Amino acid sequence: MNWGVSELTVTFGDTVALDRVSLNAPSGRVTGVVGGDGAGKTTLLRCLAGVVKPAAGEVRSPPRERMGYLSAKSGTYPDLSVEENLSFSAQAYGMPTAEARVRTEELLQRTGLAYARARLAGQLSGGMRQKLGVVRAMLHRPELLVLDEPTTGIDPVSRADLWWLIARAAAEGAAVVLTTAYLDEAERASWLLALDDGQTLAQGTPEDIASSVKGTIHRADQRPTADVATRSWRRAATWRIWTPPATEAMTMPAPDPAQWELVRPDLTDAVTVAALAREAAGHGGRRPA
Template identity: 40%
Template sequence: MTDIAIEIQGLRKTYGELVALAGLSLAVARGEVFALLGPDGAGKTTTMRLLAGILAPSGGSARVLGLDVFRQAEGLKRRIGYMPQRFALYGDLTVAENLRFFASIYGVPRAERLAREAELLEFSRLGPFRDRLAMYLSGGMKQKLALACTLMHSPEVLFLDEPTAGVDPVSRREFWRILYRLAGQGVTLFLSTPYMDEAERCARVAMLDRGGLALCGTPGELKAGLRGAILEVIAEPPREAKARLAALPGVRDVHIFGERLHVWLETPDAEATVAAALDGLTLIALRRIAPGLEDVFNALAAGEGEA
C-alpha cells in the first residue's frame, strides 16, 4: 500500500445534468511522473480539483498517501501541493514575499523556510529577481515562481494542472528540468498537459475522454497499442493532399502537423495506394514512422482508441 501515492476508484463529479467525471479509476505509484491527457472538457481539471480537495465529489473515493481526500483533507493538505491552471500569485508582493507568505501559511519553520527559499530561488533561477514584484515577471518566470510557491512546504505529491500552458519553449524546458529534479527527490508528480511531447516525458499517461478513462499506460504501451500504421507524408499543396488521402479507403484519419501529414492506415501495406492517390501533386517525402502519442491521441479523438 505504501508505494501507492494516488488511488482513485469510481470517482464521479456531476453538475446537475452535466457529467464532468463519470467514474474514473486510477492508481499512481510514489515517485511516479504521471500525466493526464485528453481534449478540453474530458475531465482533467475536475480530477485535479477533486484530488486537491477543492471540489466535493458526487461519488467514488480517492486516497492520496493513504489518506481519504474527502474525509482526511486537513491532514493531507500539508503533504500535497496543487498548482492550478492559472496559478495566481500576489502581483503586488515581491518574489521573496510570495514565497514567504505561502511558507508561513503552511507553517514552515523559519530556518527550514530560509533554506528552502534559497534552494528554490537557486534552482528556479529566480534569485536575481527576489525583490521584484511578481506582476513584473515574465510569463515563464511567473510560472516558475508559482511552482516554487507550491513547493515551499516540500509536498510529497504535487498536482499540476497544465503547468506549462502558454509558456515559451525555453521556459518549458527549464520547467521540466525542475520537475525531473523533484521526481528524482521522490516527489510524485500528477500533471495534466495539452502537449504531447511533455506527455512523452512521463512515466505513465492516462487519456481521458468524456469524463472517463480511455487509455492508461506507459507512452510506449499506448503507442504500441495503436492498430494500423502511421505514414508521414510531405506533399504540396498539403491541404489538397489531405483532402485526397482522407477520401481513400483504408485511411482512417489524416492530421496536419505543420507541413507534414500523418496518415493513419488501417493496414500497413497501403503505402502504394497512398502514393498513387497523390499523383499530380509534388510528393516530397513518404515514409512509415513509429506512432507518437499525438497519433494515439488523435485516434482516440476519432473514437477508435481502444486497442
C-alpha cells in the same frame, strides 16, 4: 504511498465532467494527464486537491498539510513579491523559518528567479510566474504535488527549468500529478492518462501508449484525398493518415508508396488515433485538430 483516484465520476449539473476515471499516482513518479480542452484534466486535479467533490468514486490524497497544488490560474499573489509569496506559503504550511530560507534560496537560484526575488509576481513574465507557482507548490516538500498545466504558454527554456523542478520534486519522493496540453512534452512523464470528454482514452507508459496503436499510420507530404479526410490530420508541414486494422485489407486502396510513407506512431499519433477511434465508434463529437 499510492495516491490517486478510483472509478471517479464528477458531474456539474447535467454535465458529466469525469466518467469512472481511475489513476494511480505512486510516490516518486511523474504522472501526466493529457487531453484536449474540456477533456476533464483540470477537474481530475481539482478532485485530487480536494476543491471539487466527486459524485462517485474514491479520491486518495494526503491531508492538506502534506499536499501541494498549483491551480491553472497560477495561485500566486500578483501584488506580493516573489519572496513574499514564498514566505507566505512557507508559513502557511508551518515550515521552520531557517529551513524555509535555505530551500527557497536553492529553488530560486536553480530556476533563475533569484534576481527577481523582490519583483512583484504580477510583473513577472508568464514563464517566471509559472516557475514561481511550482516552487510555491513544492516548497514544503508535499507528498502529493498536483500541478495544473504548469508549462502552458511557456518558452522552451523556462519549460526546461519547470521540468527540472518537477523531476526534482519526484526525486524528493513526491507523487507528482500534472496536466499538459502538449503531447510532445508529456513523454517526459513516467505514466500517462489520456482523457477525452471525461473518459479514459488510454493509460500506460508513453511507450505503451505509442505502441498500442491499432492499424497503421502513414505520412503524406500533400493533403490526402477526401475519402480519407476523416482519418487524417495535419502535423507540421505533413499529413498523417490512419488506417484502422479492420479496413486495412478490405476497402483501403493500397497506399501509394510515392506519396505515403509508413511511420512508427509516436505518442501524439497514438492519442490522436485513440480519439479518432472513439469518434468512429460513435462516442465524442469532436475531431482532434
